[in-house]
Amino acid sequence: MSWLNPIAFVGLLALVVPILAHLFGRRMARRQVFPSLRLLRDARPTPVTRSRPSDLLLLVLRCAIVAAAVAALAQPRWSSSTPAARVPVRAILLDTSASMDRLTSAGTPARQSATTLARALLDSAREGMIVETGRPGADIAGASSWLGGHSGLRELVIVSDFQAGAVADGDFAQVSAGIGTKLIRVAAEGLPVNVNPAGVRGDPDSAGTKATWAVGNDTGLALTVLVADKDRDAARASIAAIRAIAPRPSRVSRRIAVAFPGHAARDSMVKQATRLDTAWQGDFMLSLRRNALLASSGERAFAMPPCESAGAPVALDMWGQAVATVAGAASGSGYDAIVFACVDVGTVAGTALLHAAESAITPVVQWREMEPTVVPDELLQRWERPAVEQAPHGEDDTSPDGRWLWLLAIALLLLEEWLKRRDRSVSVLAPSEVKRERVA
């Protein structure tokens, strides 16, 4: 025997009502004024705590009415089944939408984890199938229909990261009664894999001074990078690396140049440099100074290229030497500010400087804002329900077993009403009846 709606058993708490009424009902007797209690005092009193058999019968009846109604609401199923039928048939909807490409906490793409899980579920099922779909909600009806052709326990499983809109209330309305639903979330975290599609990577050499860069396919920066001709390849590699780790600029209104040692016009730019005299220039410089990557990228072991005294020094390395200076550009130069690098472009410190400068002029976008919105766990729990065995001979899922309990409750209700009426007719005697009684 099983119950389609076992939560209804909470209704058994209602049994407290008739029991309390029975216990305290006698204490709430009707008030009746009387000229004098003198003769009533002489009469033999009856203890009020005594329970009449009819009262007990009424109590039992009322409790039985509540219990029958609750059991009917719980929707019982009387059918028995073989052990084999208790192994479920599963239709597994595997979400293959783009969001499933994101990484899980284990470092693997969510889709991979979901596939592994789905196969394990399929292996443990009596029979089943995996449906790979980009829209799990749209395929629920089809899966339910497929399960409807099977007997025994049937389960619809959805493995997904449950981004908002993946499934909705209405989708589950199409699942037939008796088919269980299980919703398994594969939690994706961190950046999608395709954010770093080219696998740009900077490999420092053994001394940690030079890096070998795998160049990506997107080298657009908001900065203008001024390097010597011989350093172009190194600059491109650095830019590609920065592109991979720095936020993509949305709209940049400032024109900033980073002039590395060896750039042809650098000396003249130094001479024409002006002091930082606007608020945004101050913010820019402070932002450069706060960059943690830049501050930890000193290259003391090697001779530093000459670093001009123009502008304000930024990002002192661990030995107290400036990595770069910032100055205003001469009017007509085409720039609003110039960063004079004291390190070479191909070095780790040079790349860090580029990254810092790029970050400083780019509005920082919080990663949180980029996280997809997901269906809350509470909603998933609400949609989940256990599977109920389906009779092998293909009975309708809406079993009529509960109806007998409703009929029983109604019959008990009528019996209770009859008992009450009988008691009432005994308790209220007409005056003529009283007279007859007295004569007798």
Added chain:
Amino acid sequence: MLSADVVTAIDDLELAARLVVEGLRAGSHRSPFHGYSSEFQQHRPYRAGDDLKYLDWKLLARTDRLYTRQFRETTSMSVMLVLDGSASMAFPESGVTKWRYATVLAASLAHLVVSQGDAVGLLAITGDRRTYLPARGGRPHLRSLMALMDRMTPDGTWSPARGIARGAELLKRRGVVIVLSDFQDAEAETHRELRRVASHGHDVAMLQVVAPDESTFPYRGDLEFEDLETGERRLLDAGSIATSYRQAFDAFLSRSRDNAVRDRVDYALMRTDVPPGVALRDFLMKRGAKPGTHHVGSRETR
């Protein structure tokens, strides 16, 4: 005869009393109350319907004509109505209360007495308050007596000493003392006082007013009975005590009647479901037939 419900439902006590008394007169021509002294005044020719008691037989023997003797009343009779206004008289909560029934009876008796030219007084005990109106005759006095009764509401407990004994004392001379009460409380003391008053030469009558629910006890189930006078409450299974209560109540009524007979006190049981006119007529006819009461011929037969 108007029913108890109708008569007691009439707001105007004077009208209710008049209706009751007129009903009485329709069936009887003799006064049940009799003064103490009368004086022969004259003869008049006999008229059909005259009481043969007043026929002058000697004159008939001498003259062979029928003459009726007529008397002149020399002393008017005084009647003191002692009314129990204790809270128990407010029973039942709905319908004709014992209090209303008793006031209609008292008003009817007062009306009857005054219309005979006699004096009637009132002493009512309602709680701590004692309302007294000395015995006098006349319509204005009757109206003020009824107005007094109309204003009273039952309250407190009944005290036989304050009611019966004091009522007889206030009568000043021998007269008729009619006590209207349910006699539920101080049973022994009540009978002692009635006996004492009767032994002083007063003509005493006790009208015991009883509501039907008191005697039939038609209650069932668990009820919390509340004493109207003391406020005491008792939770009882009414069905199981009904029989023993009825026996106790019947015994109580029998005791009241037996004690009254023993003490030479007129007794009448007044059930509030009986029309007041019927109840009064039965009581007055019984009084009229009772030997030893003081007589005054009715105005009609004199």
